[in-house]
Amino acid sequence: MTAPGRIADRSARPAAEPIIRMIGVDKAFGDHVVYRDMYLDVPKGQTTTIIGPSGGGKSVCMKMIIGLLRPDRGRILVDGADVTEMGEEELRALRRRVAYVFQGGALFDSMTVADNVAYGLREHTDLSEEEIDAKVRACLDMVGLSDDLLDEMPSSLSGGMKKRVALARSIAMEPDVILYDEPTTGLDPKNIAVIGDMILKLQSELGVTSLVVTHDMPMAFRVSDHIAMLSDHKFPFVGTPYEMATSEVDLVRDFVHGRIADAP
Amino acid sequence: MTDLLDRIGAVLVRGIVQMGEVSRLLWITVRRGPRRPVGFGEIKYQTVMLGVRSLPLATFMSLFIGMILAWQFGWALQDFGAKMALGYASSLALVRELVPTVLAVTVGAKMAAGIAAELGSMKVTEQIDAISALGADPVKKLVWPRLVAATLSLPLINAWSNVVALGGGAIIADTVFGVPAGYFYETYIDELVPMDYLSSEIKALVFGGLVGLIGCHHGFRTEIGTEAVGRSTTDTVVACSISVIVADFFLTMIFLPV
Incomplete structure (x- = not known):
């Protein structure tokens, strides 16, 4: 548990215009309701973290933002454009601007590290192989990985390295928004700290908007400008880490102190 | 009785739904696949x-199909003193029916199961979602090359297998029934007309397309967990075998109208 006194009050940062808006979203899988009349704003250029119990639908929220899942009702706006009304071509264009870092990395296991990182560049740009190679090296350097890994296959990497390669693959296209799906799950404390550093570094150096899904409270307090707490199919609390840590609301206090069970 | 009818109904509905899903996948693939870059690499x-690596199995299968059929016909024909007609008797059954069909339910099912297992593993590990998330099209990237490769490979393997099956038949004709291999070859070829080869190749082409589509479809609809990959692979083999046999029936009706 992190003591409220140690939480940096980043609320001093002026509230930015939302780049992502989720408005009245409903989503269910059969009888299993994930979201009901859910609202969430993600401010531009800042880091928002979604916390909540495992199985509560945090990843579903992110997948709806890039159109991998469609809501049953409601609107999802990214930079003013409604994702729910986008066709395949528009979605593909959106996904070049909104990167998704998958929980397990989702690296292509038949490709080398270099080919994984270069995937989006080869797909969407006319860069020469020399330019792509330079860009791949720069991306790996940004996430703290050495060039020696270029020809390695994902199966030979550790969990932390896989997540960093996935991060390098995501930033190669210079996205405006990065969605991190449980970036620290399964990592040791040292790698959790490294990933936290990466998120902060990418935000400060690239100015990207970050949306992080996690149930790791210290991580959430460390990297976030805003924290949204998922409970009962919506986000009843959205505030700064300081506001969350000092909240007197029982629901928030229970979660911060680890007294909320996983979703059924 | 009601239970039985319910179950039969459920199986039929599932089959029809799957046919619809596979047809939809075919439509999407044909629409998006040929767009540039075509993806020749x-x-x-x-x-x-899918193709070249299936050649050893295809060669083995067709050699034995040729030998078995020649043995069966030879055994029946020698009772009528007609063993010299072994080439005539074997050729049509082998070229028009046995080689393409047996090839599709063995080599084709192997191809489809391989595709389903590969794509299923990618689905489970979110690699297919990752392709989408990187702004690429999984149908174009994964289904299109496999569909084209399977559709092209099976007719080529079929052509080779027809030659091997002929060889297998000739070995048995010569060594078991005393029909000279050269004579077997002459009569075998003499019985066939270009349409027989064409129907064999068209069957293999259709079976190849089915194999590719069914493998991709089952791979894409794999659910969560490694167990689901195994289930998808098994379902693929079953769906592939049934589809090939049903398609063979209708193709035979078309090529051999009464």
Whole structure:
């Protein structure tokens, strides 16, 4: 548990215009309701973290933002454009601007590290192989990985390295928004700290908007400008880490102190 | 009784739904696949993976199909003193029916199961979602090259297998029934007309397309967990075998109208 006194009050940062808006979203899988009349704003250029119990639908929220899942009702706006009304071509264009870092990395296991990182560049740009190679090296350097890994296959990497390669693959296209799906799950404390550093570094150096899904409270307090707490199919609390840590609301206090069970 | 009818109904409905899903996948693939870049490199790679690597199995299967059929016909014909007609008797059954069909339910099912297992593993590990998330099209990237490779590979393997089956038949004709291999070859070829070869190749082409589509469809709809990959692979083999046999029936009706 992190003591409220140690939480940096980043609320001093002026509230930015939302780049992502989720408005009245409903989503269910059969009888299993994930979201009901859910609202969430993600401010531009800042880091928002979604916390909540495992199985509560945090990843579903992110997948709806890039159109991998469609809501049953409601609107999802990214930079003013409604994702729910986008066709395949528009979605593909959106996904070049909104990167998704998958929980397990989702690296292509038949490709080398270099080919994984270069995937989006080869797909969407006319860069020469020399330019792509330079860009791949720069991306790996940004996430703290050495060039020696270029020809390695994902199966030979550790969990932390896989997540960093996935991060390098995501930033190669210079996205405006990065969605991190449980970036620290399964990592040791040292790698959790490294990933936290990466998120902060990418935000400060690239100015990207970050949306992080996690149930790791210290991580959430460390990297976030805003924290949204998922409970009962919506986000009843959205505030700064300081506001969350000092909240007197029982629901928030229970979660911060680890007294909320996983979703059924 | 009601239970039985319910179960039969459920199986039929599931079959019809799957046919609809596979047809939809075919439509999407044909619409998006040929767009530039066509992906010749990946098609070539998949042709090697699916086709060239299936050659040993295809050769083994067709050699034995040829030998078994020649033995069966030879055994029946020698009772009528007609063993010299062994080439005539074997050729049509082998070229028009047995080689393409047995090839599709063995080599084709192997191809489809391989595709389903590969794509299923990618689905489970979110690699297919990752392709989408990187702004690429999984149908174009994964289904299109496999569909084209399977559709091209099976007719090529079929052509080779017809030659091997002829060889297998000739070995048995010569060594077991005393019909000279050269004579077997002459009568075998004499019985066939170009349409027989064409129908054999068209069957293999259709079976190849079915194999590719069914493998991709089952791979894409794999659910969560490694157990689901195994289930998808098994379902693929069953769906592939049934589809090939049903398609064979209708193709035979078309090529041999009464």
